[in-house]
Each structure stands twice: as structure tokens, then as C-alpha cells.
Amino acid sequence: MRLVILDTSSCVAEWAAKYVLKRINDFKPGPNNYFVLGLPTGSTPYGMYQTLIEYYKAGKVSFKYVKTFNMDEYVSLPRDHPESYHFYMWNNFFKHIDIEPKNVHILNGNASDLVEECNNYENEIAKAGGIELFIGGIGPDGHIAFNEPGSSLVSRTRVKTLAQDTLEANARFFGNDISKVPHQALTVGVGTVMDAKEVMILITGTHKSFALYKAIEEGVNHMWTVSAFQQHPHTLFICDEDATLELKVKTVKYFKALSAVHHKLIEDEIPIEQSRIIH
Amino acid sequence: MTSSKIQQFTNCKILRNGHLIDEHLWVRGGTIIDPEKVFFDEKIKANLVIDCKGCIISPGFIDIQINGGFGIDFSNILDNIEERVDCVSKSLLKYGVTSFCPTIVTSPVQVYQNVLKRIKKRRGGAKGATILGVHVEGPFINIDKKGAHPPEYIKNFDSGFQTLLETYGSLENVNIVTLAPELHGSDEVIKQLNALQIRVSVGHSMANLKDGEKAVFNGANLITHLFNAMLPFHHRDPGLVGLLTSNNIPKDKTIYFGIISDGIHTHPSALRIAYRTHPDGLILITDGISAMGLEEGKHNIGQLSIEIRNGTAFIVGTNTLCGSIATMDQCVRLFRETTGCSKEFALEAATLHPAAALGISAVKGTLNFGGDADFLFLDEDLNVLSTWIAGECVYTTSNKC
Missing domain, CATH: 2.30.40.10 (Urease, subunit C, domain 1)
Incomplete structure (x- = not known):
């Protein structure tokens, strides 16, 4: 596992965007060689999307041969609802870039058969050759995607009932009316994300600092589902200073000492495979 | 395509x-x-x-009051009517007008009978702007506020709505009727027009505010070229101008008013008064005449001769204003300069507002x-x-x- 500690959340956005840019470009995607990306929504990755759009507009990266799989979507929320993840992805990313609509995959929370929708999603991921880079954020309770505390760490894409904490946290997006918050979601499983070749998790802000501590300093625990990625061969945690507040000084110092090595990951001239050999 | x-x-x-x-x-x-x-x-x-x-x-500009242009006067076409209307609608494209209401001023009955059936509503395209329907401005107006309209053709509703039907011949192509609400029988006429989805605009009128409010209750929702050809604002009876701030009209109803922002027909300060008191109802119109797009000199409007001197149109030999020769895009720019409003507002006053006044904002003006x-x-x-x-x-x- 690598932990990259940066000054601010905007540094996190920029670092993550640079990393995505470099991974795509090093991959040299083409008509027979698609780069498959797993994508999150929410406020944490927003800055990364903004920066990627800038890179696209500047001609630094193309998404023509990129396939995407989003992590999750609410059940029974109209697709054009401002809180739907379709709405988020369209407005904050897809409409600005050159991605082919057929290469975009987002779980359909309005499907007539939700179980079938989830199973098909797993099949689609497999058909695309698996996910090369899965980007995620986490909740203050350490959930990744909608894998709420207590989710199986080998779970696959499925219907998930949301925890009360999540409903309360989301009520502000639904006119502070908790009854309007969708209480179910479709989500990839922890196991689905674990299958990705690489996982990059973005964590910013003091309110996520306890979750980051649980994720990396304590053992693997299904009450903090993101901790499962301790056992993934290629996990990158990218966080800001605020998110480190609950970490031990020793942990922070250790990873900061390695920062020169980690920053090589986004340097233009060094092929990603080369910098990745050193852990 | x-x-x-x-x-x-x-x-x-x-x-x-x-x-x-x-x-x-x-x-x-x-x-x-x-x-x-x-x-x-x-x-x-x-x-x-x-x-x-x-x-x-x-959105493309919508001009709901335009008498002609490019040498053509909708009220004074003797032959090849369709062709000449096409010519105007095509020439308007250059000024950003994508829809308009050809306007016919007070005219003899035979002109209505001849012209109205030939200016058909039609979709726009390369051949010209959309024709939304004719705006008939008169002849049911107050002779004391005739403006440039020929007094001999001004009429009353002697037999109510029947007089209107007999005068216009057909209402098929009519979209807006400007009338003076104080005329006897206008209550019934306004209701009937409203029932036919034809917009009623009050103007060329000596009406007091009460007359105006009654007209609104009966179905009128427009005022024709605000400040022009109506009683001037008076603080004890604000007249039709008072409709802008009246609280004696239905709550859910917006009163719209056409206003000429050519820098001549409405004083900049009057423009600002209208803008600040009732911005939601403000519609930019050109009230453009046949000489719009032409050079200085003598031209025809309705049955009268007019003259352009120094970029302003007068009735020949007088100082009576008879219509603007400013184009819609000029009016938008001038309005913005004069009022200091936002670009967005200036544009909506020529797009969304006229469309909403005509009840077509689902398809036009946005x-x-x-x-x-x-x-x-x-x-x-x-x-x-x-x-x-x-x-x-x-x-x-x-x-x-």
C-alpha cells in the first residue's frame, strides 16, 4: 500500500488527475485495447474530474478508448434528479469529454429486475477485461462505494440497504427530508473493487480522518470496509493533511519520507510500470 | 440536413x-x-x-409589432402580397428576428379583407422568419390618440364583436388585436377574442386605469407601445401606464407591454421607469415602418405619407412621430445601454417575454x-x-x- 499525503484537497484533485492521465496515456489505449476505469461520485473526486476536463481540453488526454464503470447508483431515483449519479457523471464529467456513450456504464437503479441488473454489471466488467484502475472515495464510516459497515469483504455487485448514518448524511441533498432520501442503492461489492488491477482511494478533510486511521492503521475489518484494501497488491491512498489528523506521527512521517518515490508515479518521463516496481 | x-x-x-x-x-x-x-x-x-x-x-428575437420594412408596408401593399411579406421576413433575419407579427395599422375595410387572408401563419426557414400571425393595430381605437393612424378609418364596435368580424373578414391569421378598451362594447369583444386565443393589447387609447384593469380582467394581457398613444401618467389617475403596478388585476397574471427602445419614441428615463417598475412584462418591439432599412426621404405608411429626417420618421410636414426605423438588434443594444440592465435581461425582453405574452414559450423564445x-x-x-x-x-x- 502507498499513502500519498498532500497539503490540500486541491492538491489531491490534481495529483489524482495527473495519475489518471498518466495511467491512460502509458496504457496507449486503442480500438483493440481499451483502458477500463472505475469511477466514484461525490464531493471528493469532483476536483479530479474538473482537472481531467482541463487536461482533455488541452489535448493532453483522450477518453475515446476508455471504458468506465461507476461504483453505485441510488434505487428508484429518477435519472435526471440532481442527486442521481447519472446526473453527476453527465454534468461533471462525461458531457465535457470525448468518451463514447456506449463505453459508459452506470448501474441502473430503475431497472425492473435489480438483481439481474447487478449480475449483468459484473458480466460487463468481466467482458471489458476487468478494471485497470478503480478510483474510490470513502465515507466517514469507512465505507467504499455503498459497502456500508458490516458488508462482506468478498461481496459482489448487489442491492444494498443504506445505513441510517448515510441517510442522515444525505438528507441535506434532499431538502433535509430524510424520507425523501433513497434507502437503497446498487453498488459494486468490495470484492468487485478488489478485483481491479489497481485501486486509488481519495480521502480529504478532517471528518474522514478517523476512517483513514481505521483503513490503514488497524486490521482488516468489515466494519470499516475500505480496510480490505490493505490486502490489495496495488492500492494508493491519496489524502490531504487534514485527513491525517488521526494517524500516528510515525505513520505520517514514514509515508512522507517516501513521498519523493511516490511523486515519481506522476512524472511524465518515467513509465508507470517502472516506478511501480518499487513499493 | x-x-x-x-x-x-x-x-x-x-x-x-x-x-x-x-x-x-x-x-x-x-x-x-x-x-x-x-x-x-x-x-x-x-x-x-x-x-x-x-x-x-x-433565442431568436421575436418582434410582435412591426409595420413593414425594406420599402414594404404591410398596410399598403396593392399586389404580390405574399411575395412582399416574404421579402420582409427574409430581410429581418439579418437583424436576428426569427419570428414576428406583421402589423397592420388602421386601414379601410377592403385592406383587411384583402391582406389578412394573404399573410398566413407559417414556419420560418431559409426563406425567412416565422410569421406568428398578424397584429391588427386598429381600427377600433380612440380618435384622440390616433397617432399616425388615418382618422377616417377609425371605427367603433357598433354591433359589438360582429363589427370586428365584418371589418377583419377572417381572424384565422390574426394573433394580436390592439384596441382602445374604453370603446363601447369592448368588454364583450375582449372576452370573445380571448376565447379564440387571440391576444388583446390595449393602446391608442384615452382609457383611465379602471378601464385598463377591466380589460385585463376580460382577458387583455398586453399594452401597445407603452407611453405612446395613451394618456400620460398622472398621479391621481395613472391611466394604462398604471397597469404596470396595479394590484387590482388577477394575481397570477403578468401584464406585458411593448416598448420602443429606439431612443426617440420613448425617453431613456421613461424606459428606465418601465424597466424598474415592471421588468417581467417588458417586451422590446421595433414598431418598425416601411422605411426601416431604407435611406432618408419620403415613404408611405398606411394611407399616409411619411418622411425620414435625421434617422427619425415623421408624418410629412409635421413633427408627429409615426414609427421607428431602428432594427430589433439595435433596440436590444440601445435598451441595455439606456437601462444598464444585464445582457440576459435585454435578450429575454426580445425573446422570452414576447413568447410568454403570446403563450408560446414552450417552443419559442427560450x-x-x-x-x-x-x-x-x-x-x-x-x-x-x-x-x-x-x-x-x-x-x-x-x-x-
Whole structure:
């Protein structure tokens, strides 16, 4: 596992965007060689999307041969609802870039058969050759995607009932009316994300600092589902200073000492495979 | 262009919901479409991506009061009526007008009978702007506020609505009727026109505020060229001008008013009074006459001769104003300069407001999804760069559309 500690959340956005840019470009995607990306929504990755759009507009990266799989979507929320993840992805990313609509995959929370929708999603991921880079954020309770505390760490894409904490946290997006918050979601499983070749998790802000501590300093625990990625061969945690507040000084110092090595990951001239050999 | 092709206008600021926003405009089959649905449902991209180079995209201008232009007077055409109307509608494209209401001033009965049936409502395109229907301004007006209208043809509702029908012949192509609400029998006439979805505009009138409010209750929702040809504002009876701030009209109803912002017909200060008291109802009109687009000298309007001196049109030998020769795009720019309003507001006063007044804002006057793709490319100073109708470029200042 690598932990990259940066000054601010905007540094996190920029670092993550640079990393995505470099991974795509090093991959040299083409008509027979698609780069498959797993994508999150929410406020944490927003800055990364903004920066990627800038890179696209500047001609630094193309998404023509990129396939995407989003992590999750609410059940029974109209697709054009401002809180739907379709709405988020369209407005904050897809409409600005050159991605082919057929290469975009987002779980359909309005499907007539939700179980079938989830199973098909797993099949689609497999058909695309698996996910090369899965980007995620986490909740203050350490959930990744909608894998709420207590989710199986080998779970696959499925219907998930949301925890009360999540409903309360989301009520502000639904006119502070908790009854309007969708209480179910479709989500990839922890196991689905674990299958990705690489996982990059973005964590910013003091309110996520306890979750980051649980994720990396304590053992693997299904009450903090993101901790499962301790056992993934290629996990990158990218966080800001605020998110480190609950970490031990020793942990922070250790990873900061390695920062020169980690920053090589986004340097233009060094092929990603080369910098990745050193852990 | 086949109807299934999708155009995506990029690198532009579009006027939507009162704001100029960085957003792409998607068009298919002459209609503005929601790209999100195309992306997720149809999983296709646009066939044609058009780089707008940072320009503003506004809905096309709608002029609900225009008497003619380019040497043609809608009230005084003797032959080849269709052809001449086509000529005006095509010439208007250059000024950003994509829809208009050809306006006929007080005229002899035979003119209505002859002309009204020949100026048909029709969709716009390369051949010219959309004709929304005729605005008949008179002859049921107050002779004391005749303006440039010939007094000998002014009429009363002697037999009520029947007189109106007999005068106009057919209402099929009529969209707006300007009348003086104080005329005897106007209550019934307004109700009847309202029932036929024809808009009633009060004007050329000596009406007091009460007359105006009654007309609104009966169905009128427009005031014809505010301040012109009506009683001047008086603090004890504000007259029709008082409708702008009346609280004695239905709560859910917006009173719209045409206003000529050519810098001559309405004093800049009067423009600002109208703008600040009732911005939501403000509609820019040209009230343009046949001489619009022509040089100085003598011309005809209705049955009268007029003269252009120093960029202003008068009745020959008098100092009576008889209509504007400013074009719609000039009116928009001048209005913005005069009032200091936002670009967004100046544009909406020539687009959304007239469309809403006519009850057609679902398809005209906005860039909302499902609306007709009638729009303009404008520079930052609101000069027209190109004009588009149903997604087709029908005028451009550059060589390519």
C-alpha cells in the first residue's frame, strides 16, 4: 500500500488527475485495447474530474478508448434528479469529454429486475477485461462505494440497504427530508473493487480522518470496509493533511519520507510500470 | 440536413433560465434536445460538432409589432402580397428576428379583407422568419390618440364583436388585436377574442386605469407601445401606464407591454421607469415602418405619407412621430445601454417575454429542451453574427455557417 499525503484537497484533485492521465496515456489505449476505469461520485473526486476536463481540453488526454464503470447508483431515483449519479457523471464529467456513450456504464437503479441488473454489471466488467484502475472515495464510516459497515469483504455487485448514518448524511441533498432520501442503492461489492488491477482511494478533510486511521492503521475489518484494501497488491491512498489528523506521527512521517518515490508515479518521463516496481 | 442528425454547438455561452451559462446546445430535427437523454438512452454522440468560438447563443428575437420594412408596408401593399411579406421576413433575419407579427395599422375595410387572408401563419426557414400571425393595430381605437393612424378609418364596435368580424373578414391569421378598451362594447369583444386565443393589447387609447384593469380582467394581457398613444401618467389617475403596478388585476397574471427602445419614441428615463417598475412584462418591439432599412426621404405608411429626417420618421410636414426605423438588434443594444440592465435581461425582453405574452414559450423564445431551434450567435456587444431557424443557419456575417 502507498499513502500519498498532500497539503490540500486541491492538491489531491490534481495529483489524482495527473495519475489518471498518466495511467491512460502509458496504457496507449486503442480500438483493440481499451483502458477500463472505475469511477466514484461525490464531493471528493469532483476536483479530479474538473482537472481531467482541463487536461482533455488541452489535448493532453483522450477518453475515446476508455471504458468506465461507476461504483453505485441510488434505487428508484429518477435519472435526471440532481442527486442521481447519472446526473453527476453527465454534468461533471462525461458531457465535457470525448468518451463514447456506449463505453459508459452506470448501474441502473430503475431497472425492473435489480438483481439481474447487478449480475449483468459484473458480466460487463468481466467482458471489458476487468478494471485497470478503480478510483474510490470513502465515507466517514469507512465505507467504499455503498459497502456500508458490516458488508462482506468478498461481496459482489448487489442491492444494498443504506445505513441510517448515510441517510442522515444525505438528507441535506434532499431538502433535509430524510424520507425523501433513497434507502437503497446498487453498488459494486468490495470484492468487485478488489478485483481491479489497481485501486486509488481519495480521502480529504478532517471528518474522514478517523476512517483513514481505521483503513490503514488497524486490521482488516468489515466494519470499516475500505480496510480490505490493505490486502490489495496495488492500492494508493491519496489524502490531504487534514485527513491525517488521526494517524500516528510515525505513520505520517514514514509515508512522507517516501513521498519523493511516490511523486515519481506522476512524472511524465518515467513509465508507470517502472516506478511501480518499487513499493 | 436529415432530421435524425444531431448538431452539438460547443464553446458557447447559452441563455437559459435567465443566465448565460457555459453549456453546449444540442439540436436535432429543428428542435433543441436534452443531450443527457441522447447519451444515456440512445448511447450516441452528435453527428456534427460546431465550435462557436466563445460567442453568446440567444433565442431568436421575436418582434410582435412591426409595420413593414425594406420599402414594404404591410398596410399598403396593392399586389404580390405574399411575395412582399416574404421579402420582409427574409430581410429581418439579418437583424436576428426569427419570428414576428406583421402589423397592420388602421386601414379601410377592403385592406383587411384583402391582406389578412394573404399573410398566413407559417414556419420560418431559409426563406425567412416565422410569421406568428398578424397584429391588427386598429381600427377600433380612440380618435384622440390616433397617432399616425388615418382618422377616417377609425371605427367603433357598433354591433359589438360582429363589427370586428365584418371589418377583419377572417381572424384565422390574426394573433394580436390592439384596441382602445374604453370603446363601447369592448368588454364583450375582449372576452370573445380571448376565447379564440387571440391576444388583446390595449393602446391608442384615452382609457383611465379602471378601464385598463377591466380589460385585463376580460382577458387583455398586453399594452401597445407603452407611453405612446395613451394618456400620460398622472398621479391621481395613472391611466394604462398604471397597469404596470396595479394590484387590482388577477394575481397570477403578468401584464406585458411593448416598448420602443429606439431612443426617440420613448425617453431613456421613461424606459428606465418601465424597466424598474415592471421588468417581467417588458417586451422590446421595433414598431418598425416601411422605411426601416431604407435611406432618408419620403415613404408611405398606411394611407399616409411619411418622411425620414435625421434617422427619425415623421408624418410629412409635421413633427408627429409615426414609427421607428431602428432594427430589433439595435433596440436590444440601445435598451441595455439606456437601462444598464444585464445582457440576459435585454435578450429575454426580445425573446422570452414576447413568447410568454403570446403563450408560446414552450417552443419559442427560450433555448429549453423541446423548443424550436431558433437562435442567434451574438458577440459580447450583442451584435448578430448569425441567425438560425430550426437548426439551420439562415444568415451569417461570415462566409460559413
